[in-house]
Amino acid sequence: MEADELEIRPGSEADREWISRLRHEVYARELGQHPANDAGRLSDGLDADNVYLVGARGGRPAGFISVTPPWAGRYAIDKYLRRTEHPVLSEEGLFEIRILTVDPDRRGGMTGRILMYAALRWVAAHGGRTVVALGRSELLPMYLALGLTSTGVPVRSGAVGFELLTGEVAALVDRTLRTYGPVLREMEPRLRWRLEVPFLPGTDGCEHGGASIGALGRRLDTLEAHGDVVPADVLDAWFPPAPGVTAALAAHRDWIARTSPPAQAEGLVEEIAARRGLPAEAVAVGAGSSDLIFRAFRGRLDASSRVLLVDPSYGEYAHVAERVIGCRADRFALRREDGWRIDPDRLGDALRARYDLVVVVNPNNPTGVHLDARDLREVMAAAPGGTRFWIDEAYVGYAGPGQSLEPYAATAGNAVVCTSLSKMYALSGLRAAYLTGPPQDVAELRRWSPPWTVSLPAQIAAVRALRDPAYYAARWAQTAALRGELAAALAATDGDVHVRESVANFVLLTLPRGGPGAAGLVRRCRGRGVFLRDLSSMSPAFEGRTVRIAVRDAAANDRIAAAVAAALRDPGRDPGNGDPGNRDPRNRDARNAV
Structure with a gap:
């Protein structure tokens, strides 16, 4: 990493030590929100459920921000306010953004704003629509400039005054892009973005399945590559259309x-x-x-x-x-x-x-x-x-x-x-x-x-x-049989995963709490040419742990189960990031190796 290059990454267990020390330095010694202690560390009961996002420069921590997701079941705000008295705190799927903290030597730049933007992108990637935060009174102009709205509700903690802030995630991201879009795009090549969610949102406004189509090239120049991947991220049929369909289209294709x-x-x-x-x-x-x-x-x-x-x-x-x-x-x-x-x-x-x-x-x-x-x-x-x-x-x-x-x-x-x-x-x-x-x-x-x-x-x-209803009825019955086989094969990959059959042409696989999330599983399987759909962005109810897997033919289902088993067996091994087993078809060498 270059001396002043900014890296944004998920916080690790190794980061917790310096996070607790920086929290103590800022919130105990500098601001007086909490009493100082001899250990020089500050933590709270939500640390096990919080998601920390870390900013580092030159390999040294520069700041962090914390997100408390709704599946934690509690928020830091609960210590100060009753949810029943503030309707914004009773909304389904509420995410709390808290303790945005920048090292005193790194203040005044973009680090804090990028961390806030990273938190919004993380929340959006996990289905969040609304966020709340307790914003320090002296930083209120920055929060308001980012698009958060003050509810006018004051909160006091030690010597520090806060205001209860809220905002719609989509509107906040849009405002950030309108205000800082040119700066963000200019920074992107120099920014080491290590979060699962892309740095900039897509332009179509609604995330769909079907990333597997990218294997054919942006302009669909490599149609022959479609056989190299398993497109289980989109619910297209695994079987061909009825014979009468393909015959009519083939016989008259030039005229059609x-x-x-x-x-x-x-x-x-x-x-x-x-x-x-x-x-x-x-x-x-x-x-x-x-x-x-x-x-x-x-x-x-x-x-x-x-x-x-x-x-x-x-x-x-x-x-x-x-x-x-x-x-x-x-x-x-x-x-x-x-x-x-x-x-x-x-x-x-x-x-x-x-x-x-x-x-x-x-x-x-x-x-x-x-x-x-x-x-x-x-x-x-x-x-x-x-x-x-x-x-x-x-x-x-x-x-x-x-x-x-x-x-x-x-x-x-x-x-x-x-x-x-x-x-x-x-x-x-x-x-x-x-x-x-x-x-x-x-x-x-x-x-x-x-x-x-x-x-x-x-x-x-x-x-x-x-x-030709008879043809399709037979294919739908065959889909149900394949679905049951796929569900059984996935359940056998790991005793801790939960596999649920749908009534349609897909199954859901949910990972246990505390382990790797859906985004990581999707990425690792994609490195083996198997595309799955991470459901995190669709709803916070999935807790970032559930993937949807479309039913394919028997051979492709075997590839799906093998890829999932390999990803679960060694979650630290990422074939999409330098692993010699990389089979991502969007890489020419990998495609030739399939």
């Missing part, structure tokens, strides 16, 4: 590539209506479910709307509601101890708060739990007047027959069902989906739909896929 599709996809709408027993006027199609989500939500919601989202659930909904439309989105929190089940009685009680739109993904992604259609239909029928429901049934085929609410949505007047053809019908690359809803809502969506939304290849493929 150069020919404009039917502008409004009327034939596809008619096919869907006939196959599903729906009136055609209750069906609208789109280029994948995301296309329908963006168009429908923009027409239905505005900044004054209130939305209820299940948490954890598919992140696109929170992104569109909060970041694109800018409305309020509350969370209906699922609980690990309840098996991630949506309790219909509890959901019905939550609806008394009256929401403009309630979003339910069923079966849910990423928890993989399904709520019986009859129970969900009863909740919807009993909801307060004016409540509208958006039901995402991307994986409903795996739940068995009779579980779709499309017939209800076509007639009830208070619901829309969105059905992707991507995952269940092996058409992810073609982008085809449809929604079912009240005819007046469907007509309005069609009015705002541009022509040729669904490509000609997608229309041809979707029609032929829907005509």
